Amino acid sequence: MPHNSEIYLTFSEYSNFRFHDIDSNEHEVFITGKYLLDGHNLWLIYDDRPKQKFDFYKTEEPDAHYEIRSYPIEKGGYLFVHGDCE
Numbered sequence: 001m002p003h004n005s006e007i008y009l010t011f012s013e014y015s016n017f018r019f020h021d022i023d024s025n026e027h028e029v030f031i032t033g034k035y036l037l038d039g040h041n042l043w044l045i046y047d048d049r050p051k052q053k054f055d056f057y058k059t060e061e062p063d064a065h066y067e068i069r070s071y072p073i074e075k076g077g078y079l080f081v082h083g084d085c086e
Contacts, residue, residue, distance in 0.1 A: 006028075007022060009073065015034050016033070016035070031048070041056060054073050055075065
C-alpha cells in the first residue's frame with residue numbers, strides 16, 4: 001500500500017492496541033484489542049472480530065530517517081513502520 005498516514009497502529013505498555021483504519025467506504029474505523037508478540041509474529045486479538053497474525057521483524061540496516069534499525073509490521077497490503085507519535 002502506498003504511504004498512508006491515516007492508517008496506523010498504536011500500542012500501550014499494557015498489551016492494548018488501537019488500529020486506525022479506513023474501510024472500503026472510506027470511513028474511519030477504530031479497532032481495539034490486545035496484542036501478543038510471539039517470536040516474529042504479532043497477534044492482534046480484536047475486541048469484535050477474529051484475531052490476525054502480522055509478521056514482525058528487525059531490519060538488517062538502520063532506517064534512513066531514524067538512523068536506528070526499525071521493526072516493520074506486515075500483513076497483506078499493510079506495512080507499518082515506526083513513526084513519530086506526537
